[in-house]
Amino acid sequence: MAEKVGSSIVTYRLKLRCDHIDWIQETENLYNKVLGFYYGILTEHLDFLELSNMEVLRRLEQMTIMGRDKQPVVMPLPFQKVPLYFRRSAINAAIGHIRSYMGLLQNWEWKKEKAEKKGHLWKRGKPAPAKSFHASVVFYKGMFKEFGGGSILLKLWNGRSWIWVRYTYYGRKLPKDGIILSPTLINKGKKIFLSVSVKFPVNDIRKVKERKAEKESFCAVHFTASEVLAACAVFSSDGHVTDSYFVRGGKEFAYRRKCLLNRMKKIRKNAAKGGKKLRRSIFCLSSYYAHLVSRRILDYCKEKGVKGIIVPKYAEVEGYLYGQGMGYFLGKKIIQFLRYKAWKEGIILTAVSPYHTASHCCHCGVPVKRYNGGHTPGVRYFGGRLFICQNGHQGNAALNAAKNIGYLFYKTETK
Numbered sequence: 311m312a313e314k315v316g317s318s319i320v321t322y323r324l325k326l327r328c329d330h331i332d333w334i335q336e337t338e339n340l341y342n343k344v345l346g347f348y349y350g351i352l353t354e355h356l357d358f359l360e361l362s363n364m365e366v367l368r369r370l371e372q373m374t375i376m377g378r379d380k381q382p383v384v385m386p387l388p389f390q391k392v393p394l395y396f397r398r399s400a401i402n403a404a405i406g407h408i409r410s411y412m413g414l415l416q417n418w419e420w421k422k423e424k425a426e427k428k429g430h431l432w433k434r435g436k437p438a439p440a441k442s443f444h445a446s447v448v449f450y451k452g453m454f455k456e457f458g459g460g461s462i463l464l465k466l467w468n469g470r471s472w473i474w475v476r477y478t479y480y481g482r483k484l485p486k487d488g489i490i491l492s493p494t495l496i497n498k499g500k501k502i503f504l505s506v507s508v509k510f511p512v513n514d515i516r517k518v519k520e521r522k523a524e525k526e527s528f529c530a531v532h533f534t535a536s537e538v539l540a541a542c543a544v545f546s547s548d549g550h551v552t553d554s555y556f557v558r559g560g561k562e563f564a565y566r567r568k569c570l571l572n573r574m575k576k577i578r579k580n581a582a583k584g585g586k587k588l589r590r591s592i593f594c595l596s597s598y599y600a601h602l603v604s605r606r607i608l609d610y611c612k613e614k615g616v617k618g619i620i621v622p623k624y625a626e627v628e629g630y631l632y633g634q635g636m637g638y639f640l641g642k643k644i645i646q647f648l649r650y651k652a653w654k655e656g657i658i659l660t661a662v663s664p665y666h667t668a669s670h671c672c673h674c675g676v677p678v679k680r681y682n683g684g685h686t687p688g689v690r691y692f693g694g695r696l697f698i699c700q701n702g703h704q705g706n707a708a709l710n711a712a713k714n715i716g717y718l719f720y721k722t723e724t725k
Contacts, residue, residue, distance in 0.1 A: 317508050318654045319491070324481040326502040330468075333475065335667050337467045342443040344389060344400035351385060352408040353439050359412060367401050386562055389696070391472065393681070395450035395463065397494075403445050446505075447495045449651050454493060458484070462504070479504055505652075510549045514656035518618060521658065528616035530716030531607060532667070533622070534708050535628075536695060537561045539603050541646065541708035544545030544614050549720040552710055557612045563599045566591060567638060571604055604648040611657055621645050621654055622664035650711035671699035672713035680707050 328334065348370055350607050352358060358366045374387045376395075387397070414437045425432045449464060456463045461478045484490065490507035496503040522528075527545030532541045540557040574588045612618060624642055650658045680694035698704040 315511045318510045318512045318650065318653065320488070320510065320650060322482050322484060322506045322508060322672060323496075324479040324504040326477045326479050328477060328502045329502070330466075330475065331474075331497075331502065333466045333468045334495065334497060334502060336469045336496070338447050340353050340389065340392075340467050341400055341447045343395070344392060344445050344447055345395060345404050346386070347388065348401050348404040349407055349440065349443070352404060356408075356412070359409060361558075363402065363405050366405055370401055373626075378395035383495050386619055390671070391454065393472065395452040396571060398467075399450050399453070399610045403448065407440060407443070407445075407686060411437065424665055431609045444531055446497065450492050450496065457490060457493070462493075484508060487512070510654055512654060514617070516658070518658055518660045521617050527615060528618040528620055528716065528719065529607075529611050529614070529616040530620040530712045530719065532708050532715055533639070533644060535560065536708070538695070538706075538708045539563070539599070540607055541642060541706070541712045542610060543709060543712040543716055544616060545716045545720070549711055549717070551716070553614060554712075556708070557603050558708075559599065559602070559607045563595070563640075564596055564638070570595065584725055596638070596640060596643060600643040600647050603640065603644050608651050608655065608657070611652070612655060617657060619648065619657060619659045620715055621648070621659060622667065622715060623661035624664060642684060661720070661724065662715055664715070666713040667718065668707065670713040670714065671697070671701070671703050672710045672717060673703040674699060674701050675698055678707070 326599045328470070340680045351370060351373065352366075358369060361369070373384045375456045376383055376386070418434065418437055421434075422432045426634070427474065428702070454462055456476075460480070461476055462474050463474050465472055466475050483507060484506065488510045491507040491509055493507075494505040496505055516524075526701055527547060528545045528546060530543045533539065537560040538556045542555040543551050544553040544555075546552045570588055570592050574585055577585060578587075623639070624645075644660070645661075652659050669677055676699050678697040680697050682694045682696065695707055697707040697710050
């Protein structure tokens with residue numbers, strides 16, 4: 311069967327070197343004033359929301375912008391010299407805000423009606439329309455140019471006129487095989503960032519059910535807080551394990567993280583600023599290892615021709631793998647990074663419930679006991695890397711859990 315073609319969007323954050331932050335602030339203030347103006351019109355014409363965003367934008371412009379016929383409009387825009395694409399960016403932001411407000415209002419009304427039917431007293435206040443905005447400026451085509459090579463030209467409002475300003479940036483290199491979408495200017499006070507979305511083509515967007523029906527191979531992954539951060543088991547089309555792979559580095563990550571935590575304990579009493587930097591360092595360290603593990607898993611899947619990855623659905627279990635005596639768990643963050651990376655390569659990620667996957671034998675299904683080398687197998691050892699069951703099956707505990715995840719996926723029906 312021919313593969314379905316689609317697209318994937320990945321966001322990159324670049325840091326700008328800015329000498330005129332006041333111009334960026336002026337542009338952002340004007341953007342939010344225009345946004346608020348159109349938001350106010352939409353609150354009075356909620357019937358517009360039944361139309362598409364393009365039709366809503368057209369009607370708002372007819373009400374506020376004088377056309378070629380020079381006929382007066384109902385509600386003229388009170389700001390002079392607003393570029394076309396700057397105005398349309400603010401209008402689209404206003405449409406998004408009003409749709410979000412209406413969604414909150416409908417949800418509130420539904421919950422109130424449900425509570426009153428049950429005889430409960432409803433005390434939650436009704437959502438109110440926004441009174442002020444602090445949205446980041448989205449630069450449509452025409453508001454930026456010459457983007458690439460470490461610099462970008464932005465059209466900014468300096469309080470008197472519109473001017474083109476060149477800014478240099480640094481950060482991750484933008485890929486050449488993607489389509490750059492409208493960048494967003496994020497103002498963090500003294501730090502200015504440029505959030506850039508890049509659209510990539512995806513050669514295979516088939517659903518999990520289609521891939522499973524076409525006998526594609528899958529890779530089941532189990533995450534731990536030990537030396538083995540991830541254990542992978544490749545399943546053939548008939549549901550049998552054909553290969554396995556371990557991503558190590560947990561001890562190194564735990565040591566580096568512990569060093570940062572010890573430094574935080576020493577300066578916690580008299581150095582709040584230093585503690586903030588160390589917390590940022592811990593976050594960056596966790597993100598680095600999560601990216602590293604997700605990349606190694608993906609490279610292994612591509613090498614084996616895998617078309618799907620099976621991971622545990624940790625959200626189903628409150629506090630799963632955060633018990634006493636365990637280290638910091640990277641599983642959720644790895645899954646987050648792995649999802650978009652795999653989709654970009656045409657590999658789909660699906661999740662199954664993690665219940666009993668680590669506590670039962672993958673061969674016979676009976677409860678297992680875990681231990682480490684040098685310990686007695688018959689005595690339970692929490693967090694041991696090896697397992698043994700009463701029927702004599704034994705092996706690596708992480709790989710056993712990965713196999714259970716894969717077997718559970720093949721037993722259940724996928725949507």
